[in-house]
Amino acid sequence: xxxxxKGLVKKFGTFAALDGVDLKVATGELVxxxxxxxxxxxxxxxxxxxxxxxxxxxxxxxxENALARGAGERHVGFVFQHYALFRHMTVFxxxxxxxxxxxxxxxxxxxxxxxxxxELLDLVQLDWxxxxxxxxxxxxxxxxxxxxxxxxxxxRILLLDEPFGALDAKVRKELRQWLRSLHHEIHVTSIFVTxxxxxxxxxxxxxxVMDKGRIVQIGTPGDxxxxxxxxxxxxxxGESIVLSVEVSDGCVRxxxxxxSIRADGAASGASRLFVRRHDMQVGPAxxxxxxxxxxxxxxxxxxxxxxxxxxxxxxxxxxDAPRDRELRxxxxxxxxxxxxxxxxxxx
Amino acid sequence: xxxxxxxxxxxxxxxxxxPGTVRIVIIATALIFLTVFVxxxxxxxxxxxxxxxxxxxxxxxxxPEALSAIRLxxxxxxxxxxxxxVFGMVAAWAIAKFDFxxxxxxxxxxxxxxxxxxxxxxxxxVLLFGAQGYWGPWLQSHNIHVLFAVPGIALATIFxxxxxxxxxxxxxxxxQGTQEEEAAISLxxxxxxxxxxxxxxNIKWGVLYGVLLCNARAMGEFGAVSVVSGHIRGETNTxxxxxxxxxxxxxxxxxxxxxxxxxxxALITLVAKTILERQLDEGQLxxxx
Amino acid sequence: xxxxxRSTLPGFGLTMGLTLTWLSVIVLIPxxxxxxKTLELSPDQFWGILTSRRTLNALKISFGxxxxxxxxxxxxxxxxxxxxxxxxxxxRRLFDAIVDVPFxxxxxxxxxxxxxxFAQKGWLGAPLAALGIKVAFTPIGIFIAxxxxxxxxxxxxxxxxxxxxxxxIEEAAASLxxxxxxxxxxxxxxxxxxxxxxGFALAFARAVGEYGSVIFIAGNLPNVSEIAPLLIVIRLxxxxxxxxxxxxxxxxxxxxxxxxxxxxLQRWAQLRLPAH
Numbered sequence: 009x010x011x012x013x014k015g016l017v018k019k020f021g022t023f024a025a026l027d028g029v030d031l032k033v034a035t036g037e038l039v040x041x042x043x044x045x046x047x048x049x050x051x052x053x054x055x056x057x058x059x060x061x062x063x064x065x066x067x068x069x070x071x072e073n074a075l076a077r078g079a080g081e082r083h084v085g086f087v088f089q090h091y092a093l094f095r096h097m098t099v100f101x102x103x104x105x106x107x108x109x110x111x112x113x114x115x116x117x118x119x120x121x122x123x124x125x126x127e128l129l130d131l132v133q134l135d136w137x138x139x140x141x142x143x144x145x146x147x148x149x150x151x152x153x154x155x156x157x158x159x160x161x162x163x164r165i166l167l168l169d170e171p172f173g174a175l176d177a178k179v180r181k182e183l184r185q186w187l188r189s190l191h192h193e194i195h196v197t198s199i200f201v202t203x204x205x206x207x208x209x210x211x212x213x214x215x216x217v218m219d220k221g222r223i224v225q226i227g228t229p230g231d232x233x234x235x236x237x238x239x240x241x242x243x244x245x246g247e248s249i250v251l252s253v254e255v256s257d258g259c260v261r262x263x264x265x266x267x268s269i270r271a272d273g274a275a276s277g278a279s280r281l282f283v284r285r286h287d288m289q290v291g292p293a294x295x296x297x298x299x300x301x302x303x304x305x306x307x308x309x310x311x312x313x314x315x316x317x318x319x320x321x322x323x324x325x326x327x328d329a330p331r332d333r334e335l336r337x338x339x340x341x342x343x344x345x346x347x348x349x350x351x352x353x354x355x
Numbered sequence: 356x357x358x359x360x361x362x363x364x365x366x367x368x369x370x371x372x373x374p375g376t377v378r379i380v381i382i383a384t385a386l387i388f389l390t391v392f393v394x395x396x397x398x399x400x401x402x403x404x405x406x407x408x409x410x411x412x413x414x415x416x417x418x419p420e421a422l423s424a425i426r427l428x429x430x431x432x433x434x435x436x437x438x439x440x441v442f443g444m445v446a447a448w449a450i451a452k453f454d455f456x457x458x459x460x461x462x463x464x465x466x467x468x469x470x471x472x473x474x475x476x477x478x479x480x481v482l483l484f485g486a487q488g489y490w491g492p493w494l495q496s497h498n499i500h501v502l503f504a505v506p507g508i509a510l511a512t513i514f515x516x517x518x519x520x521x522x523x524x525x526x527x528x529x530x531q532g533t534q535e536e537e538a539a540i541s542l543x544x545x546x547x548x549x550x551x552x553x554x555x556x557n558i559k560w561g562v563l564y565g566v567l568l569c570n571a572r573a574m575g576e577f578g579a580v581s582v583v584s585g586h587i588r589g590e591t592n593t594x595x596x597x598x599x600x601x602x603x604x605x606x607x608x609x610x611x612x613x614x615x616x617x618x619x620x621a622l623i624t625l626v627a628k629t630i631l632e633r634q635l636d637e638g639q640l641x642x643x644x
Numbered sequence: 645x646x647x648x649x650r651s652t653l654p655g656f657g658l659t660m661g662l663t664l665t666w667l668s669v670i671v672l673i674p675x676x677x678x679x680x681k682t683l684e685l686s687p688d689q690f691w692g693i694l695t696s697r698r699t700l701n702a703l704k705i706s707f708g709x710x711x712x713x714x715x716x717x718x719x720x721x722x723x724x725x726x727x728x729x730x731x732x733x734x735x736r737r738l739f740d741a742i743v744d745v746p747f748x749x750x751x752x753x754x755x756x757x758x759x760x761x762f763a764q765k766g767w768l769g770a771p772l773a774a775l776g777i778k779v780a781f782t783p784i785g786i787f788i789a790x791x792x793x794x795x796x797x798x799x800x801x802x803x804x805x806x807x808x809x810x811x812x813i814e815e816a817a818a819s820l821x822x823x824x825x826x827x828x829x830x831x832x833x834x835x836x837x838x839x840x841x842x843g844f845a846l847a848f849a850r851a852v853g854e855y856g857s858v859i860f861i862a863g864n865l866p867n868v869s870e871i872a873p874l875l876i877v878i879r880l881x882x883x884x885x886x887x888x889x890x891x892x893x894x895x896x897x898x899x900x901x902x903x904x905x906x907x908x909l910q911r912w913a914q915l916r917l918p919a920h
Contacts, residue, residue: 059537059652079541079652086541092534096556106542109552161542373824378731385727386739388720392792393745395767396757403760442666449659453651461663467671470899472853473751474873475892478880479674482681487885489677514670536653546654575750577856582877595752595856602756602860611760614753621748628748629741 009069009164009197010035011056016065018051025051026062027221033199038191040212041201044244047218049201050169056199057086057167069165082165085158085196089170091150093142099153100138103128106161128156131190148179152186159194168200172207180204184211205245209233217241239351242282249288249325251281251318255350262298263321269297271350278353283345290329296342300325305335316341400618403611415612423589424597424613427505431580431593432573435512439569440562443520447558448550451528452536462525468517473578476515480507480583503585508593511579516569523565527558527635560634567631571624575617678896681889693890698866699875703894706872709783710851713790717847718840720791721798722833728799729806747796751856758789759860783869785861793857794847801843802836809835838913842906849902853895 011033018026026048033039041049054060056067058079067074074082094102107121116124129135132152142150151171158166171187172180188211191198202208208215209229217225217232217240225237236242243250254261258272260281271279293299300316303324307313312329327343329335372378405412415421446465450458468476482488484501494501501507535557539549555562577595584591586600594613601610682690693699727733728740746754762769762779772779779785809832817827855873863869872891879888 057541059541078654079537080543080545083543084541086538088534088538090534092538094535094538094553105539105544105552109539109542109544109548157538157542372730373828381723382727382731382733385720385724386735389724389739389742389795391768392795393742396754396761396792397745397749399761399767400753400757442663445659445666446663449656449663452653453656453660455660464667464671467675470849470903471675472855472873472892472895472899474855474876475678475853475896478876478888478892479678481880482677482885482889483674485880485885487883489680510670514674517670533653540652540654549653550655571748575753577750577752577755578873581855582880595750598752598756599860602759607760610756614756617750617753621745621750621753625741625744625748628744 011165011197011199012066012068012071013052013056014066014068016052016055016067017063018048018055018060019063024221026055026065029065029218029221029223031216031223031226033197035197036195038188038198038211038213039200040208040215041199041218042203042205042208042215042244043218044203046220048221049203049218052218053167053169053199053201056165057084058082059086083161083163085161085163085166087151087154087158087166087168087171089173091142091154093150093154093157095142097141098138099129099134099140099142099145100125102142102153103157103160105157110161124160128160131159132156146179147175148183151175151183155190159196163196166196166198168198170201170203173202173204180207187211209245217244219244236282236349239280239282242349242351247285249283249285249327251283251321251323251325252353253279253281253350255279260350262318262323265320267297269345269348274350275352279350280353281348281350283348285326285328287346287348288327289344289346290327290333290335291342291344293340293342296344298343300341300343302335302337302339302341304337307331316343397618397622400611400614403607404615406611407608411608412612412615415609416616418609420589420592420597421609421613424592424594425616427508427592428574428594430505431509431512432570434509435516435573436566436569438513439516440520440566442517443522443524443565444562446521447524447528448554450525451531452533465518465521468514473515473576474582476579477511477582480511480514484583502583503587503591505591507583508580508591511583512573512576515576515579516573519569519572520562520565523561523568524558527561528554531557560631564628564631564635567624567627571620574620678889678892681885682893685886685890689886690890693887694894698870699872699887699891701867702870702872702875702891705783705786705870706852706895707898709786709871710790710848710854713787713794713851714844714848716791717794717798718844721795721802721843721847722836722840724795725799725802725806729803743796743799746793751793751854752860754792754857755789755860758792758857759785762788762861780861781863781869783862785863786858786869786871789858789861790851790854793854794851797847797850798840798843801846802839805836805839838909841909842913845902845906845909849899853899 011031013029013031016026016029017024025046029048029052031052041052043049051060055062056074058074058077058081061075069082079086094105097105103125104121107116107124110116125138126135129138132155134149134152134156137145137149137153142153145153155168155171168187172183175183184207187200200211209232212229215225215227215229215232216223219240225232225241227235232241233245236245242248251262253267254277255271255274256276258270258274260267260269260271262281289296298318298320300318302314303317304315305312310331312331312335314327314329314335315324316327317324335341373381404415450461481502483490484494484507485491486495501510535553536549539553544552574593575595576593577599580593581596581599584593584596586592586596588600592600594617598610598614598617601607601613685693694703724743728736728743759780760766762772762785764770764773764778764780766780769779777784779788813831813835814827817831822830853873855871855877858871859874862871862874864874872895876888876891879885879891
């Protein structure tokens, strides 16, 4: 089932949660809605699910108007951030719920329901928990049951609201991979919401970056990482070094000193220079576009992270360098950006 | 690090208690007060009821007037509890699961019967249905009896027990939120299916609690019912009213026998209430005073 | 489709409609009837009824004795709640449970029980009579009954606050050199004041309107031991609906004012003491 959203607007009082959102999701895609809190991503998801209603705009599934139907009729599977498992029912009954409330005409018989629930519990590898209650399960297990429950009704669209947000780091990583392989297996059109950019980049086919109720960029994870459309996207995804610079006719000046790098094509005026931390090459003093003095070095794992005070512009930045070339406090180093972007200061 | 001299809890408590004699005086005062004002009255009820022996006690209870009063009390309680139970669930759903303006105001309106004196609760119905009330003449001409009959008693009882179930359910359902219901809806359940399969099991202890308190009040109500009942012997006397009539006629054993039934109801209610309070988390339980 | 305030969960319209209907039928219309009746009186008539000797005395007795009883409950309630929360002694749980009895016991039962207890030949009435104190059928009897029904209010309102009290505050006071009396009277009790006042107001409001527990033990002599609710009942039996209504309105307004004051107190408490 493909999804199309046009011109969606949703206000809560004077606060615009969604400010004109357009989006197309193809059948079978796994899409991430990525953004900080307040960006509107959960609101968008809930409107697609039918748990919230827009003030203006359209939502269509395979061309049909979805807003004409309520949440129960849209055949959408929704997985809540805090699972929303029915606390007084066993795992089995939770997963069976969607099948039990179907109208008599469509409902499977008891044997059919049991078979389907078994099938789903096998799929999420938790059939041994069938008689347990939600409060006896770990967070990761609850999340998988919530997913099984949503899948029980054979939805054409699967929506997940920060599915791994409430779990600890290791479980999160495991479930990410598991979700990816599950999607590979069942190929349902899926949208998940997250504020964790690493998760979005790792799991999704396409990433939709949102900020302040608007979509800022849509692209593959590689796209969004390598070619961020705005300063916001660059800063939100991956770790960046940001410097305030002056651009005039392609010349870049930092603290009055003209740098050896050029920004031909960039608009003149106050601007910001974005470089990914790992794109900043460290060399001996005198080499590279920048020069600075190391103030402090931290080593963790395979990385040295150094605080460097640049010689011009009074900027202090953090750079990462591999361990083979040891940095010490007081060293003067040259820094060359392999790859950088310049955005106008107001962006 | 040196180990502390005293176990921490003892050292802490030392700073936080009064001297021994003060403690004893406070405890004694509290216990004597409670014994005099609460325990003794309870004991007196049973002492008086059984003062002429067990035989007299049971024959008092099988007196036709007594039986009729017991039947009426049970009937009125069943009606009030039943209706206010449905109302309580309906109101709690509207208030707890949705957002709208004026919610606090609506809740205070529901609470109104609590802050009205029982006599006034009866008075308002006399003003409506009494011989000189707004609808009195109309009712008389149609030979419909509200006051001095069961409908009047039922109405007055429904009024005074109105908020009990709602007040028990509203905070409970607000605390539980709407996530499970949303999940049920998204899985295709209808409103009624959602309420009966998802919401109701989650609030069952709250329902029981509300019904328990509602029932206790319904059976024990005196002031409001006294005003609307007309005290017609054998017909419109509930148990509390019969207690009054018999007491005023110096039929102490019978009066206290019926009073003892009501006292036992109160004690059972208290015990059940304590058990239920432990089922419901402390924080969730509303002070239904 | 666009716009429209639809909610996710169904049934709002229906449940709201039913709620408002039942509320109106059972509560609002009857209460409206009361105020309508009041409006039928001219201000002069209204004032005349209220200031008649018997009415004034009934109101004085009801409010005055209720205030006195609530004050006793304020002091005794504090002692009781302190003992229940702070100390351990055999039977503590039992006594904690029986604090609720005056609230659970039907008022008529309380009324006949207290009368029997304090009558001239009663278990407590006899020793008191020997001392020359007559309780039953006097204003003192009313006072006793009002104390009885107010017991749970101060205790149950203060109990959660006292339970939640921060241990460290007391330890801080002690470490700064305060002796036990200082700590209790200057640190702990002041933080209980809002709850105490709320309990007092609730006990007061309840006692003013109380009927069943009081009319047995009161003498019910006009101007001497007649409470306002009884006067309302008498006026009703005389078909003097207007008089009954006037008195009822005064009592209602008074209780609403008390409830209003209680809500204000609670909001003030939340501002002053954010920890609670």
